Amino acid sequence: xxxxxxxxxxxxxxxxxxxxxxxxxxxxxxxxxxxxxxxxxxxxxxxxxxxxxxxxxxxxxxxxxxxxxxxxxxxxxxxxxxxxxxxxxxxxxxxxxxxxxxxxxxxxxxxxxxxxxxxxxxxxxxxxxxxxxxxxxxxxxxxxxxxxxxxxxxxxxxxxxxxxxxxxxxxxxxxxxxxxxxxxxxxxxxxxxxxxxxxxxxxxxxxxxxxxxxxxxxxxxxxxxxxxxxxxxxxxxxxxxxxxxxxxxxxxxxxxxxxxxxxxxxxxxxxxxxxxxxxxxxxxxxxxxxxxxxxxxxxxxxxxxxxxxxxxxxxxxxxxxxxxxxxxxxxxxxxxxxxxxxxxxxxxxxxxxxxxxxxxxxxxxxxxxxxxxxxxxxxxxxxxxxxxxxxxxxxxxxxxxxxxxxxxxxxxxxxxxxxxxxxxxxxxxxxxxxxxxxxxxxxxxxxxxxxxxxxxxxxxxxxxxxxxxxxxxxxxxxxxxxxxxxxxxxxxxxxxxxxxxxxxxxxxxxxxxxxxxxxxxxxxxxxxxxxxxxxxxxxxxxxxxxxxxxxxxxxxxxxxxxxxxxxxxxxxxxxxxxxxxxxxxxxxxxxxxxxxxxxxxxxxxxxxxxxxxxx
Amino acid sequence: xxxxxxxxxxxxxxxxxxxxxxxxxxxxxxxxxxxxxxxxxxxxxxxxxxxxxxxxxxxxxxxxxxxxxxxx
Numbered sequence: 001x002x003x004x005x006x007x008x009x010x011x012x013x014x015x016x017x018x019x020x021x022x023x024x025x026x027x028x029x030x031x032x033x034x035x036x037x038x039x040x041x042x043x044x045x046x047x048x049x050x051x052x053x054x055x056x057x058x059x060x061x062x063x064x065x066x067x068x069x070x071x072x073x074x075x076x077x078x079x080x081x082x083x084x085x086x087x088x089x090x091x092x093x094x095x096x097x098x099x100x101x102x103x104x105x106x107x108x109x110x111x112x113x114x115x116x117x118x119x120x121x122x123x124x125x126x127x128x129x130x131x132x133x134x135x136x137x138x139x140x141x142x143x144x145x146x147x148x149x150x151x152x153x154x155x156x157x158x159x160x161x162x163x164x165x166x167x168x169x170x171x172x173x174x175x176x177x178x179x180x181x182x183x184x185x186x187x188x189x190x191x192x193x194x195x196x197x198x199x200x201x202x203x204x205x206x207x208x209x210x211x212x213x214x215x216x217x218x219x220x221x222x223x224x225x226x227x228x229x230x231x232x233x234x235x236x237x238x239x240x241x242x243x244x245x246x247x248x249x250x251x252x253x254x255x256x257x258x259x260x261x262x263x264x265x266x267x268x269x270x271x272x273x274x275x276x277x278x279x280x281x282x283x284x285x286x287x288x289x290x291x292x293x294x295x296x297x298x299x300x301x302x303x304x305x306x307x308x309x310x311x312x313x314x315x316x317x318x319x320x321x322x323x324x325x326x327x328x329x330x331x332x333x334x335x336x337x338x339x340x341x342x343x344x345x346x347x348x349x350x351x352x353x354x355x356x357x358x359x360x361x362x363x364x365x366x367x368x369x370x371x372x373x374x375x376x377x378x379x380x381x382x383x384x385x386x387x388x389x390x391x392x393x394x395x396x397x398x399x400x401x402x403x404x405x406x407x408x409x410x411x412x413x414x415x416x417x418x419x420x421x422x423x424x425x426x427x428x429x430x431x432x433x434x435x436x437x438x439x440x441x442x443x444x445x446x447x448x449x450x451x452x453x454x455x456x457x458x459x460x461x462x463x464x465x466x467x468x469x470x471x472x473x474x475x476x477x478x479x480x481x482x483x484x485x486x487x488x489x490x491x492x493x494x495x496x497x498x499x500x501x502x503x504x505x506x507x508x509x510x511x512x513x514x515x516x517x518x519x520x521x522x523x524x525x526x527x528x529x530x531x532x533x534x535x536x537x538x539x540x541x542x543x544x545x546x547x548x549x550x551x552x553x554x555x556x557x558x559x560x561x562x563x564x565x566x567x568x569x570x571x572x573x574x575x576x577x578x579x580x581x582x583x584x585x586x587x588x589x590x591x592x593x594x595x596x597x598x599x600x601x602x603x604x605x606x607x608x609x610x611x612x613x614x615x
Numbered sequence: 616x617x618x619x620x621x622x623x624x625x626x627x628x629x630x631x632x633x634x635x636x637x638x639x640x641x642x643x644x645x646x647x648x649x650x651x652x653x654x655x656x657x658x659x660x661x662x663x664x665x666x667x668x669x670x671x672x673x674x675x676x677x678x679x680x681x682x683x684x685x686x687x
Contacts, residue, residue, distance in 0.1 A: 057681040061678040061681075062681070066630060102626055218653060222648050239629075276631055281628040
């Protein structure tokens, strides 16, 4: 509790004690009217003087129709019609409700910011051989940082000394630790759980991953959801309408039956119920909770409106490379000819490829994963063909079909992926197929998307029909458009958009930025380190896995459900109370519950959006 | 220039919306938003007018929610 909250709590307690004593005296003794009023006005003022003061200030500024003003009118009205205990009790209850509400909002705020508890507090910098502890903002690019086990890495950088394991859960939602060796990048906000490392800072704090992510999530509330705009508009008309109705309720029936105090009392209840706070607080809070909960799972949502759209997703368009597949090439098959062992074929290929820096060569070498012997053969690398290696009289070839055909060697037709053919002295030895690996969770993610009710899953790719359909088959996508240039991807996306529904596009943001912005919701894979994707997308999947998109959809749906619950609950209770007040069944106590009680319950419900279990 | 300020004792969500509307109406303001949950006010306006505009912002804030103060 803050100091201010504690003060109010003390006032509430004092007013309640005095109030109870006053009530007992009032009941047991006959007192003149002025004494009766005094008995209740004293605790009323103790608990509510600030409400009266700010209501007064509001009137001077021409601001009526606010909660405090309505409370003062309602309670003063109750005094006038000689319902003294009621007037006092309503003010006490109102203040208690407000206190509870501010505690609840404060708690929510705290738990949301603790979700984003990845802000590094300090950085240990080595300057002239001395260790200095600074705030991360003060560290300059290129400085050496010392990160001890258990500490947060304050800035993005490269390890220069020491090996360790880092936990990037705060950034990616992925709790599996990652091993890091010298020369590798580490991200700010991840926790060093291994050994002591020295890191060279590659960014200043404001440009670091952690501060970018925090800024993204904190600013996300600026983009308002339709539901929020509806509430704002609704609140604008609701309060004046209820106040107007209250005036009518006080005047018209009284003119007929002359029961002025009864009708005024009922009208006062209208005023108490007329505050739309329950809605105005709880709806944005639910969205913010949802955004916070999603970020915990490594799904960054850039606005409440995207939560709304994610929940309604009916079509998902997936880019192939980097989204469904890893986007790095790896050997997927080694096919030696009869009489040649796999080991020999690989070894011969490695002899050629070790001289090349082409990605294909790298993947062959990493698949071989053994020390490569030194030799002094002459090697020629020809772009678009492959590698020719000459040692004495022996000629070794490793390359595509064109290279071998040039040497008069016929090769079997190509299969899926990129193929490296190997031949020695005119004899074909076999082939090594390199293809993009499908991410381990892609198939499960596509299945889950369908289970979640996504009607259409389409894959777009610039790759060949053959490769595309083999990947699609592997993960269970039934609609594929292959061989597309970037502008054709936009065209295909527009065709799908024209069919209606809410369409998501998921890509890695590199050559599909135009599509990312065109789709209803653009989802970028791998926000880490890729600024272009973070900029262009509406939703960023921090851990590169499609399955976190499913999580994102589920969180969004839960959030929307909570929003609907709150709207229906708050409006429903208020409506019922208005009717009950009008016919005289409700009393002032119930009306106060209809104001602050409903608000507190709605806030507590909104907090459920934060908690999202795996199920 | 876009600047963010902390709002102290902003305790009425409905007033926050009213404040946002009021601030947006000030001449020279490009954009403004009041974030009730984060208790933050973001104001976007031209550099040379910024200080003058902020004075008006403070005035509006006081008018709508007398208890709330902008931490400048």
